Amino acid sequence: MPELPEVETVRVALDRAMTGDVIGAVQLNRTGLRNPFAPDLAARMAGRTVTGVGRRGKYILVHLDRGDVFVLHLGMSGRVLLVPAGGDHADDRHDHIDISFQSGLRVIYNDARRFGMAFMLDEAGLKSYPAFATMGPEPLGNAFSGPVLAAALQGRKTTIKNALMDQRIVAGLGNIYVCEALYDAGISPLRMAATIRKTEAEALSNAIRAVLTRALAAGGSTLRDYRHANGDLGYFQQQLKVYGREGAPCPDCVCTVEQTGGIRRISQAGRSTFYCPQRQK
């Protein structure tokens, strides 16, 4: 799925396109995604004005009038297509939600694997929804820092890789940016989280911010199944240093492929981890 930079890119596009517009009809093309749609989902959205589009972690929050929030999570393969008034759109079998606005804008949620989520919450529900109630700080916000990260890692009986994938430690990271941040910080993904020293947590928090900021500037990274809300591809994947580069030379250190076999790929918690065993200790 899209991680924080990709989700943020979609959020910005949606905010620009939808804010101030009024939802007309909402067409649901199936009974649900990861979870069944609430029976009143479409009816509850119709006629509402979008007051702004926010984000928490990897969740997009479409704020509506009267305090309701339409929550959208892109899962692994979710895309949002914006079809301007009068624009064409060829139907796709994976178009699951089709929102028409009074302006003529259409916002289509397309998700081949259907791991995404779409549901409504009110203000109270937003606070109590489990994923939000336990979610860690936004890595690009003021609440995130080396000391905050160090504290969150204390007592964790898992590897730093798995800890950073945990949205309760820090919000918005996924497999790609965890691998990249650990590489930039020179920390092995195999290290136990609780052994990360303060100086390392500082370096790691800085690396997380830096890589997310660079990806955001590039408009979000893209693998084969992600597109921007506006249909443009992102290019940050060309800047990835370790993710998906098994066997390639480590770009930032003097080790050679002959010595180390290049960037290594291992499996942690059922997911691929890419790292340089020479540079990351």
Next chain:
DNA sequence: CTCCTGTCCTGCCGGC
């Protein structure tokens, strides 16, 4: 509690 494994679903890529 915390941690780990398996699972949801389709598409795509590489190997044979």
Next chain:
DNA sequence: TGCCGGCAGGACAGGA
């Protein structure tokens, strides 16, 4: 070329 196994950026349930 065609088929098939493996793998994919996430989240969560359920079991240890």
